[in-house]
Amino acid sequence: MDKVWLISLVTLKEGIRNRALQGILIIALFSCIAYLTVIPMFAFDTGKVAVDLGFASMTLAGLAIVIFLGIGLLTQDIHQRSVCMILSRPVSRTQYVLGKFLGLSGIVLVGVLIIALIGVLSGWAGIKYISEITPPRNFTWHILGVGIVFNFLSLLIIMAVAFLFTVLTTNAYLSMLFTFGVYIIGQSLETIVKVVTAGDFVRVGALYAQILKALTWILPNLRAFDLKVHIAYGLPLSLSYTVWTAVYGVFYCAIVIFLTAIVFRYQEIK
Amino acid sequence: MSGKKVIVSFVLLLFIGSGLVVSNSHVKLYRENIPAENQRAETLMVSPTLLKVISGEFKGLWADYLLLKASIFLGGYYESTPEDWDAIYLMFKQSLTLDPYFFQTCYYTQGLLSWREGMHEKAIELLKYSAKYRDWDWEPKFYVGFDYFYFLHDNTEAATWMGKAAELPNAPPIVATLGARLAQREGKTETAIAILHLMYDRAKDEKHKKLLENRINAHIGILTLERAITAYKARHGERPESLQALIDNQVISRMPENPFGDTYLYDSETGRVFFDEIR
Numbered sequence: 001m002d003k004v005w006l007i008s009l010v011t012l013k014e015g016i017r018n019r020a021l022q023g024i025l026i027i028a029l030f031s032c033i034a035y036l037t038v039i040p041m042f043a044f045d046t047g048k049v050a051v052d053l054g055f056a057s058m059t060l061a062g063l064a065i066v067i068f069l070g071i072g073l074l075t076q077d078i079h080q081r082s083v084c085m086i087l088s089r090p091v092s093r094t095q096y097v098l099g100k101f102l103g104l105s106g107i108v109l110v111g112v113l114i115i116a117l118i119g120v121l122s123g124w125a126g127i128k129y130i131s132e133i134t135p136p137r138n139f140t141w142h143i144l145g146v147g148i149v150f151n152f153l154s155l156l157i158i159m160a161v162a163f164l165f166t167v168l169t170t171n172a173y174l175s176m177l178f179t180f181g182v183y184i185i186g187q188s189l190e191t192i193v194k195v196v197t198a199g200d201f202v203r204v205g206a207l208y209a210q211i212l213k214a215l216t217w218i219l220p221n222l223r224a225f226d227l228k229v230h231i232a233y234g235l236p237l238s239l240s241y242t243v244w245t246a247v248y249g250v251f252y253c254a255i256v257i258f259l260t261a262i263v264f265r266y267q268e269i270k
Numbered sequence: 271m272s273g274k275k276v277i278v279s280f281v282l283l284l285f286i287g288s289g290l291v292v293s294n295s296h297v298k299l300y301r302e303n304i305p306a307e308n309q310r311a312e313t314l315m316v317s318p319t320l321l322k323v324i325s326g327e328f329k330g331l332w333a334d335y336l337l338l339k340a341s342i343f344l345g346g347y348y349e350s351t352p353e354d355w356d357a358i359y360l361m362f363k364q365s366l367t368l369d370p371y372f373f374q375t376c377y378y379t380q381g382l383l384s385w386r387e388g389m390h391e392k393a394i395e396l397l398k399y400s401a402k403y404r405d406w407d408w409e410p411k412f413y414v415g416f417d418y419f420y421f422l423h424d425n426t427e428a429a430t431w432m433g434k435a436a437e438l439p440n441a442p443p444i445v446a447t448l449g450a451r452l453a454q455r456e457g458k459t460e461t462a463i464a465i466l467h468l469m470y471d472r473a474k475d476e477k478h479k480k481l482l483e484n485r486i487n488a489h490i491g492i493l494t495l496e497r498a499i500t501a502y503k504a505r506h507g508e509r510p511e512s513l514q515a516l517i518d519n520q521v522i523s524r525m526p527e528n529p530f531g532d533t534y535l536y537d538s539e540t541g542r543v544f545f546d547e548i549r
Contacts, residue, residue: 041338041476044374052330059327187326195319226327233371 003091007099008106017043017106021118022071024111031057035122041133046158047136048232050126054119055151055228060110061154067176070104071162076171096260101102101163101257105156112152138188138234144244147227149236153249154225158183160256161220169263186222189215206253273457284523302456318360318367323370333369337378344382352388359392366396370403381482390421401434408441418463434453484529488545491526495534495543499520509541 030269034053039046077100079084086096095154126133165175196204226246230237325332340361343354362383365375366415376397384393394417401410415431418424436445444464463486470482498521502510508520513536516522528534530547535544 001315038334041341042334042374044377048330048369049334052334054332128477184326188323189481191323195323202351222327228327228330229369229371243311 003095004099005063007086007091008101008103010104011100011103014073015065015069015104017067017201020107021066021110023064024114027061027064027105028115031115031130032111032118032122035119035126036130039126039235043132045141045232046133047123048264050119050123050133051136051228051232054123055147057119058112058115058148059155060150061115061194062108062151064156065104065108065111066155066159066162067179068109069153070159071166071172071175071179073104073162074088074100074166075170075175078166078170078269081269085267091266093264097163097167097257097261097264101160101260104159108155109152112148112155116148136232140234143227143231143234143237146237147231150225150227150249153246153253154220154222154259155188156253157220157225157256159184160253160260164256164260164263167267170267182219185215186220188223188224189219190221191194194199198231221248225249234252279302308369318364320366321364329368330372332374333365333375336365337370337372337375340365340378342379354382355386355389356419359389359396362396364398370399373400373404373407373409376400376404376410376413383420384413384417390417393417394422406438408435408438408445411435411438412441412445416461459489459496463489463493485530487527491528492543492545494522494526495536496541499541502525503541509538511537511538513543 031053035050039049042049127135162179165178196209196212229235229264276453322329324380340358362379363373379393379396385387394414397410397414401414404410411431415428419428422548466486498516499509500519502516510516513534525533530546
């Protein structure tokens with residue numbers, strides 16, 4: 001386990017050296033400006049607009065880290081053979097994958113926390129000094145906290161998928177393309193299945209509908225981690241839903257990383 | 271850096287800077303003649319359901335953008351075409367499908383869309399959608415009730431929706447009062463004024479406040495004329511041929527001011543008074 005921590009620490013440092021934090025801070029600064037300029041344009045539910053903007057910044061920063069930094073660092077290791085240097089030591093390929101994943105998770109966590117903190121501070125300043133800005137209805141810190149954790153979990157799922165595609169293709173562009181595709185599908189699949197099942201908007205064959213339903217067991221349901229509506233309108237959030245969704249997220253990450261480790265174990269590094 | 275290099279850099283910078291200023295002033299000149307983008311309402315003519323599928327987790331942000339776009343057009347328009355209002359309706363529908371909880375969409379639907387001829391049913395459809403999701407809020411239900419009453423003249427549906435609104439906590443007493451008025455089938459213009467007052471109190475944007483104020487004044491003018499027509503009929507046994515007849519027969523001393531036009535419009539067959547061409 002020490003080796004895994006060591007690799008994750010090195011990856012975290014590498015990410016900081018790659019100026020990931022500067023990028024995150026720029027996004028956070030933009031979101032702060034957006035809070036104080038865009039929100040006063042709305043007359044009602046300004047808290048909801050703040051939640052939309054804050055979480056959009058969080059997701060964009062997280063996706064940028066996962067897609068550009070995560071995939072970039074992994075393919076760089078494989079192509080520049082720096083991975084061979086690590087693997088020539090008593091470090092298994094599984095430990096390498098786990099270490100890299102944990103290190104990048106740390107960078108994503110830092111990014112999410114920085115943006116969340118700036119979002120909360122901007123929101124507080126907005127409520128205090130701009131009369132148009134009001135807190136969301138029935139606002140509670142714990143639902144906001146769960147929302148941030150869920151956003152982080154959904155980014156971890158995307159990162160795990162990115163890892164799998166990177167070791168499968170060993171090509172950064174292909175991996176970025178496939179990962180982004182999974183992100184889009186993960187966000188839309190649930191709605192598509194509901195629309196297809198209802199049959200009001202579009203009618204498809206029973207087989208097609210079954211295939212789509214089967215895909216929901218393979219592809220991640222990222223929509224489940226989206227709690228923006230609950231935070232913005234103070235809608236009730238059941239404990240069982242929260243726990244089961246969190247467990248689903250952790251297990252999905254685990255299985256994808258497990259598959260990544262297996263593929264990487266048999267991967268020939270040229 | 272030598273002095274020569276500094277001079278060359280300075281000249282080059284001056285040349286590029288001048289080129290930028292000259293070209294930009296020409297671009298500005300050409301673009302001045304292009305109509306402002308807020309003079310016509312435009313939206314992506316795609317189904318709201320499709321928009322929901324492709325918006326992913328940014329559907330809330332997309333709903334905000336659509337509403338902002340609609341309000342920019344509505345805040346600056348002078349003349350509107352039926353196509354503009356079709357686009358506004360689609361924008362509101364898309365925004366509500368993406369975020370059915372967003373009150374601002376509901377508010378704009380009632381404040382602007384429901385008052386347009388041919389849009390009453392569409393506005394009610396959107397408001398019902400909003401009422402379904404905002405189950406804690408009395409306002410969307412109240413708006414549905416008002417629209418059934420005032421625009422569609424369906425008092426039964428109106429009373430039902432007003433009743434649903436009055437049941438919710440925080441519903442002001444006026445909701446129940448209006449519901450009672452509906453049951454009695456009285457005072458339609460007064461009801462409209464009461465509703466407009468309620469919306470005026472909630473409006474935060476100065477432009478919108480002014481628009482509502484004008485609408486309230488126009489309805490007060492209508493109410494004055496309606497009462498005068500009733501008095502004329504009681505005296506002469508028939509409705510007047512024109513609104514001028516009310517002044518000629520000294521029922522009223524002068525025509526009430528119409529914030530939306532020179533004078534009020536009158537249908538002598540039905541006895542109804544309007545403040546603009548849209549009836």
